[in-house]
Amino acid sequence: MINYTKAKVKDIIQKREGCTEITVIINNKDYNAVNYDCLTGSVKAGDYVLLNTTAQDLKLGSGGYHFVVSVNDGNTFFPFTKEIGHIMKLRYTPLQFSVLSAEEQQSPYHHIFNDFQSLQGKPVIIGELHSMLPPVVFNIKRNRPDTCVSYIMTDGGALPISFSKSVAYLKQKDLINGTVTFGQAFGGDFEAVNIYTALITAFDILKSDVAVIAMGPGITGTGTKYGFSGIEQGPIIDAVNTLGGRPIFIPRISFADKRIRHHGISHHSILVLKEIAKTRAEVVIPVMEQDRMEYIKNQITQNEIDKKHEIVYVKETSSVLENLSCFDFHLSTMGRGIDLEPEFFITAGAAGYFASNIL
Template sequence: MKRGKPLIGIKIGKAIKILNKDDNKVEVLVKINNTDYKAINYNRLTGCVDIGDHLLLNTTAVDLSLGTGGYHFVISNLDKPDQDISEGGHIMKLRYTPYQLKVFAAEEQGSKYHEVFKKFKSLDDMPVIVGTLHSMLPPMIEMIKFMNPDIKIAYIMTDGAALPIYLSNIVKRLKEKELINGTITIGNAFGGDLDCINIYNGLIAAKEILKCDIAIVTMGPGIAGTGTKYGFSGIEQGYVIDAVNDLGGIPIAALRISFADKRKRHKGISHHTITVLDKISKTQAIVCIPKFENSKKEYICSQLKETTIQKKHKIIYMDIGNAIDVLKNSTLNMRTMGRNFMEDQEYFITVALAAKLGVMTLNDPQLKMLR
């Protein structure tokens, strides 16, 4: 019988220095065959790590030179093998893999919130801003809080990219600054203030448990893409738009627009956004397009003419207004694909104006009627 080659790179390393740590995550320097590497340990998965511990490491992404920041990931602490799991919860994530873990899902029978889901009726026109990249979070939050610091925001992290929410330094900072009121992880993503099985219950939890005014949905750090029309994990934006409509919310699609990205397929409106709004979403979203300078506006208009987007969705063209000043003066880290705000202004402005539109829908009956 032919033996298959393993799909996971596994090595043993020794912890030689703690680089950074908090309650959820430890960044540790490990030595493997006399070479030093960085590794991440998720405390809720594999317990604590101390200097001198021997660690079983997943080295796959670094072996392939993929974009994980050069980190290995701890599979097990070989010097602390016997660890009891926490009580409560029986919903499995990463099911039927060697890495399956259990969470106490908000909707499961033993949860105090179980009846909330059974009694749910509608999102009652709650605005839901649906993004595609994790880097969309800071400009969204910055604009919402600039317009009204009292607005309650829930962040729903999908499983389109990173699965542990602990990996996100953005979320950690937003929570420390009390700029978001709670986090929800759905699908195989885990580690939010609440865990839910899917986007529908994630949206219900945002409204009925976290009592938010606005929800933001997007994946965690990273995105999978292949350069093919349908081969990218951001395609989930289409399903989320439909789910928001199904539950009686107002979906606002955050477009991915850039004139700094050197890849032609991402120039102007990214082919990711065009594919989602043209082919994937079956229901209408409100779409905000900033009024950029003429040449950029014409390029975007020429892209739209080749699609059904203008017929299928409600497009609102918005003045850039104070968006540049709001974002430029932000203390949050504005970066996408290695570019900062000044290097990719159109991207961040577009996302911020989608958030602005979300705030506007809270108090404008006319905008609510656009759904």
């Protein structure tokens, strides 16, 4: 299923690198839309656009946006450029385009991948949701401001990194030093083919002290045991261990989500740790009020997560919270802020706090 409609651009809401948010008029009503400048060219008020409205027609998330397919009937002019990269993104679709990946033969960094030996125990923080990224980084940089932090974006959610307001904010404030996109995700400071070369890029090219890995905004879920895109965390843990890194896992914890399968430690996190990951990770748990702490500990023991992984309890939750409050950024996950989801954000923050202390 794919739905298209035509609209007129009313106004420009916001521009950031590679992405323009706009207001469009459809049947005399205003809607928000996103134009990816690198794919469809620039856009301005008064232009006519063709929109993909599928996600919103299905009442899905997507941030409440339609997406521009073409501007002014595709009359935007793109001058021919002979790029040296030959790795295709969005491949075999009408919007496929080439990038220079860090590891391919024409790259000046090609030799690094052949010479690579080990990540030498460097910490890699692994999260499921994109909303975990800011609290992780806030705690790393508040605790150790000189730490070099990179973000590796998987293709489990949004594909263009420019869609992320979190990344735009973190880069603007010099809180992350570089980004890597791999798989079908695109738009990072460096492109990579897979998780292994993305990790090497983060540490041997960007010279990171710590890397954070999570999908872009959004997540696919089906309400089934294995049917969610966050299952990628299992192979990521294994990849970090294969390359000699130190995987630090952020469990998805909520006491506000009405779905019982996400109560306490989400069934997503339990499945990844219990079944999908074949190697060990450090699982960070912030110390919280007694009844919730007991609930979490029961989940850990009942699923024997502590027999397979190392559980790290972070007691300094007041410091973690203070670090989260020092930035003018609105934390939100699934439409809920830190007032409704304190454990979610404190857990992510605690992972950053812990990683910064082991550097």
